[in-house]
Amino acid sequence: MKKKNRDEEGASQGVATAEKNVSLTVNGKRHELLVGKDVNPEHTLAHTLRETLGYTGTKIACDHGSCGACTVLMDGEAVLSCMTLTVECDGKNITTIEGLENAKTRELHPLQQAFIDNTAFQCGFCTPGIILSAKAMLDKNPSPTEEEIKQELAGHYCRCGSQYLVIKAILALVGKGGDLSERAI
Numbered sequence: 001m002k003k004k005n006r007d008e009e010g011a012s013q014g015v016a017t018a019e020k021n022v023s024l025t026v027n028g029k030r031h032e033l034l035v036g037k038d039v040n041p042e043h044t045l046a047h048t049l050r051e052t053l054g055y056t057g058t059k060i061a062c063d064h065g066s067c068g069a070c071t072v073l074m075d076g077e078a079v080l081s082c083m084t085l086t087v088e089c090d091g092k093n094i095t096t097i098e099g100l101e102n103a104k105t106r107e108l109h110p111l112q113q114a115f116i117d118n119t120a121f122q123c124g125f126c127t128p129g130i131i132l133s134a135k136a137m138l139d140k141n142p143s144p145t146e147e148e149i150k151q152e153l154a155g156h157y158c159r160c161g162s163q164y165l166v167i168k169a170i171l172a173l174v175g176k177g178g179d180l181s182e183r184a185i
């Protein structure tokens, strides 16, 4: 997972100023946000997604970049939305958990289905972020090893002990079987 520091000044590309709106495409739908009205300079992407745009599938737990619950995809990369300022996201394509289902058939993404089939969560609060990190990984590496899955998901903290079932679900999806003992990420 790619971590960003909220304090890193986004002086480069994609930073909206007070004179410039933030244009965000979320799950294929474009949103124009007025700086100072819809979004304040200190608003995080997690806040904007949940509170302004209603994508509440994105969860906020620690709100300090430590747990991975707020992970979304930005231009295909997994990022911590609680550590990303919305004004840094002008022109970006964001995918939240709501964007994974098939828009026409409303069927779940195979990764979502694999998590259900393998009971890879209990409370489910951290699951959207884990699934999105797993998607970013599989888009680049369609056949990861158990070790690669563990490395990629190491920044996610699931407190209920479902970690080994997460690995099982992903291995089952990529056709490597998921017959794991109770080994944690």
Ligand code: FES
Pocket (backbone or CB within 6 Å): 059, 060, 061, 062, 063, 064, 065, 066, 067, 068, 069, 070, 071, 080, 081, 082, 083
């Ligand atoms: S809520 Fe963003 S990392 Fe925990």
Ligand code: FES
Pocket (backbone or CB within 6 Å): 120, 121, 122, 123, 124, 125, 126, 127, 157, 158, 159, 160, 161, 162
């Ligand atoms: S699924 Fe929420 S703590 Fe494990």
